[in-house]
Amino acid sequence: MRALVLRVESFRIEEVALPELQPGEARVRVLAAALNRRDEWIRQGRYARIQYPAILGSDGCGIVEAVGAERDRAWLGQVVIINPSIGWGENPRAQGPAYEILGMPRAGTLAEYVHVPVDRLVEKPPHVTVEEAAALPLAGLTAYRALFTQGQLQPCQKVLITGIGGGVALMALQFAVAAGAQVFVTSGRPEKVERAQALGAIGGVSYRHPEWERLLRELADGEFDLIVDGTGGEAFNALLGLTAPAGTIVVYGATAGAVPSFNLHRLFWRQLRVVGTTMGTDAEFAAMVHFVTEHRLVPVIDSVFPFERVGEAFERLRSDEHMGKVVVRIADG
Numbered sequence: 501m502r503a504l505v506l507r508v509e510s511f512r513i514e515e516v517a518l519p520e521l522q523p524g525e526a527r528v529r530v531l532a533a534a535l536n537r538r539d540e541w542i543r544q545g546r547y548a549r550i551q552y553p554a555i556l557g558s559d560g561c562g563i564v565e566a567v568g569a570e571r572d573r574a575w576l577g578q579v580v581i582i583n584p585s586i587g588w589g590e591n592p593r594a595q596g597p598a599y600e601i602l603g604m605p606r607a608g609t610l611a612e613y614v615h616v617p618v619d620r621l622v623e624k625p626p627h628v629t630v631e632e633a634a635a636l637p638l639a640g641l642t643a644y645r646a647l648f649t650q651g652q653l654q655p656c657q658k659v660l661i662t663g664i665g666g667g668v669a670l671m672a673l674q675f676a677v678a679a680g681a682q683v684f685v686t687s688g689r690p691e692k693v694e695r696a697q698a699l700g701a702i703g704g705v706s707y708r709h710p711e712w713e714r715l716l717r718e719l720a721d722g723e724f725d726l727i728v729d730g731t732g733g734e735a736f737n738a739l740l741g742l743t744a745p746a747g748t749i750v751v752y753g754a755t756a757g758a759v760p761s762f763n764l765h766r767l768f769w770r771q772l773r774v775v776g777t778t779m780g781t782d783a784e785f786a787a788m789v790h791f792v793t794e795h796r797l798v799p800v801i802d803s804v805f806p807f808e809r810v811g812e813a814f815e816r817l818r819s820d821e822h823m824g825k826v827v828v829r830i831a832d833g
């Protein structure tokens with residue numbers, strides 16, 4: 501099969517042998533895969549415990565072509581999405597030591613075929629296209645746990661989602677709007693704030709504006725009950741000030757790096773909760789797919805590239821010009 505293979509010295513499509521299918525596994529012919537920032541961090545060598553060679557890709561939608569055990573035959577021919585969260589463990593509050601994310605070290609979806617445990621398969625929601633379905637799993641799962649489990653979002657709460665051009669952020673916007681929250685956003689680009697408004701956000705500001713914190717406070721007429729942040733960096737101390745007393749900040753990423761001089765005084769004086777989140781449990785994945793289906797939510801696709809142009813898809817992700825998911829179409833079907 502053809503797969504995008506990351507080696508220490510190269511990153512290109514290569515012909516590789518399909519491994520033997522094990523009992524309990526399914527072979528999925530990948531129709532579309534979606535990129536996540538994780539793929540780019542690994543490509544740059546900026547991710548923990550990278551193993552080479554690697555086939556990246558945590559998100560995919562495809563057709564089940566073979567199963568390793570007779571008992572799983574019912575899956576054959578089904579169009580599925582794949583839960584990339586593997587081996588979470590028994591404790592819903594945090595993943596266990598055996599936890600892994602599909603797409604390094606386990607071979608991922610940026611290939612013509614991927615082998616996954618059968619219990620990672622979920623039927624494609626009927627109302628979305630193959631590309632939209634491929635865009636859903638990782639960002640949808642992360643956004644769902646961030647908002648509803650870790651953030652305990654309640655209808656009518658005032659929510660801020662930072663960096664709205666990002667895949668997780670946009671999914672969080674769609675979920676929060678569907679749940680009845682009042683949603684505000686930040687972005688580096690004014691046109692992305694406008695797109696967010698079209699998706700139901702009340703408004704937003706540019707985090708590049710020197711007075712963005714004041715502007716946001718005025719726009720929202722006060723502080724936020726819940727902030728969902730994947731950026732960290734210097735702006736994080738301002739987020740502590742923008743959270744209502746006893747409010748919550750859920751952190752799922754640190755694109756802008758560590759927080760210099762973390763403002764502990766704001767944290768304790770305002771009785772804040774800062775909660776980390778990563779991916780989610782199987783129950784959260786099922787609940788997320790149910791929520792998406794029930795509300796007929798459609799993941800926002802920025803662009804779709806054919807497999808041969810996967811390098812351009814990574815460039816698009818790096819550009820930060822994207823709004824929504826960058827998808828790679830691997831096969832017709």
Ligand SMILES: NC(=O)c1ccc[n+]([C@@H]2O[C@H](COP(=O)([O-])OP(=O)(O)OC[C@H]3O[C@@H](n4cnc5c(N)ncnc54)[C@H](OP(=O)(O)O)[C@@H]3O)[C@@H](O)[C@H]2O)c1
Pocket residue numbers: 536537538541638639642662663664665666667668669686687688689692707730731733735752753754755756777778779817820821822824
């Ligand atoms: N914990 C987990 O399970 C998990 C899961 C997924 C992702 N992540 C992490 O979360 C982060 C985002 O991932 P993603 O896949 O959604 O990324 P993405 O689609 O590549 O989006 C990143 C976004 O970050 C925003 N951004 C950049 N600098 C910013 C700043 N200074 N302030 C506010 N926003 C800024 C940009 O938004 P604008 O374009 O609007 O400016 C950009 O679109 C990454 O660090 C990733 O590793 C963690």
